[in-house]
Amino acid sequence: MIISPNTAIQKPTVSQSRKIQLTSPILHIGSEVSRLNPFEYVQTGSRVYFPDREILAKALQQRGRLQNYIAAIENRDDITQLLEDSFGDSWWNTKTGNGEAIFPKITSSRKWTEQKITELRPMIRNGMGQLYIPGSSIKGAIRTAIAYYLLKHRDEYKVTPKVSEIEEKLREKLNQGDVSHSQKKKFLDDELFMDNLFTNFSLTYQDKKVPAKIGPNTDLMRAIEVTDSQPLLEDKTVNKRGKEVTLNLPVVAEVIVSSRFDNYTAKYRASIYTEMVRNVQTEFTLSLDTEMLSWFRHRQDMKIPFQTIDDLIKICSEFAQEQWDAEYDYWQNIKNNQNAQGKNLNFSDIRSFYELEKCPFTLRLGWGTGMNGTTIDLLLEEELKAQIRDAAGIKAPQFEAPKSRRSVMSANGEIKYVPGWAKFKLC
Incomplete structure (x- = not known):
């Protein structure tokens, strides 16, 4: 929808803006x-x-090997042998006559597995080839946290519909078979409650009223801006124990997708090779336009649950705690499996990771967060969550949803990490 000049609203000067340091043990943004x-x-x-x-x-063309490269692309073949034949055993150090690196170090990653990597999932990069965290990824996670917070505290903020009403509508959709359709599934949350929570506002700006749901103008999240993070550039630091640590270390790791058998013994499902960043430390800017926030009036008198950046951090932290508690419960029940299709599914380090009662993180970002981190599923009845999973994803009758988890293997071949947990610190 094109907003006419008479309807378009100019954003005022931002009222609050804070730099935030983001740290994470390991994460992947697709x-x-x-x-x-x-x-x-x-x-x-x-x-x-x-x-x-x-x-x-261009370099292969100069060596008369361009057609071989084109053939490899057409056949989706590995090009290692072609590179060795064209540039020698140290092909990764090859530069053009102008000194340009064919294989820039900034776009390479440590290999954390002895296995041959297949179907590699890359991490997002900016136009300079640098790894980073998009502001849209952070803002999307904040949006989910706000939705969860509003529905959990519905009486305090006068929220409709109730979670029980959402559950009833979801069951109707399931009975009609609508959830299985990918496009309808994608917009199901918007139809059931997200639109009401975020866009069912009217605005009053310079004595002009903008009715609810007129394009992006009436989306409450317009008052929140999140910048892209600073590039995740590899660096060295010394920790509190005097040990040198590499920050923002790009790695390609084997990610274990596991679930469980009926007796809660771990079950191996698949390995995924993923580019990730270990020991993330970066900064982004979170801004809240309090003047714009004052323009919003919900048509059903729902109260806005935040007025400051500190309020937003609190909302995110509460959602993180809910996820943390659910993950603790899951992993405490899973039993190790020493021989799962040749894999040693020893999750002792994962259980240790979740031993703290208070979640030390502010939000969970990106890949691996699953249903619990990207939806309001933790508010729904267990049976209904499983029905949604069976209709819209991989069926697992008689099992909880989500049934599977992703965990990351270290360079030593041990299951060591879980992806996505991030801590925010106001600078």
Whole structure:
């Protein structure tokens, strides 16, 4: 919908703006391409390289090997042998006559597995090839946290519909078979409650009223701005114990997808090879336009649950705690499996990770957060969550939803980490 000049609203000067330091043990934010073809990356025993394909093509053309490269692309073949034949055993150090690196170090990652990497999932990069966290990813997680908070505290903020009413409508959708359709599933939350929570507002600006649900103007999240993070550049620091630690370390790790058997013994489902960042430390800016916030009036008198940036951090932290408690319960019940299709599913380190009663993180971001982190599922009845999963995802009758989890293997081949947990610290 195109907003006419008479309807468009100019944003005023931001009232609150804070820099926030974001730290995370390990995370992955997906790129536009969910999986890379074999010719789009090259692996050695210790690193994974992502070539500048335009520069690579020119260099191969100069060596008369361009047609071989084109054939590899058409066949989706690995290009390692072609690179060795064209540039020698140390092909990753090759530069053009102009000094341009064909395999820039900034776009390479440590290889944390001895296995041959297949169907690699890359991390998002900016136009300079640098890893970063998009502001849209952070803002989307904040939006989910606000929705969860409003529905959990519905009486305090005069929220409609009730969670029980949402559950009733969901059951109707399930009975009609609507949830199984991908497009309807995508917009199901918006139809049932998200639109009412975030866009069912009218605005009053300079004595002009803008009715509810007129384009993006009436979306409450317009009052919140989140910048992209600073690039995740590899760096060194010394921790409190005097040990040198590498920050923002890009790695390609084996991610274990596991579930459980009826007796709660861990069950191996698959391995996924994913580019991730270990020991994340970066900054972004969170802004709240309190003047704009004052324009919003909900048509059903729902109260806005935040007025300051501190309020937003509190809302995110409460949602993180709910997820943390659910993950603790899940992992405490899972039993190790020493021989699961050749995998040693030992989750002792994961259980230790969740031992703290108070969640030390503010939000969970990106890949691996699952249903509990991207929806309000933790407010729904267990049976209904399982029905939604069975209708819209992979069926697992008689099991809780979500049934599976993703955990990350260290360079030593031990199941060590869970992705996505992030801590915010106001600078």
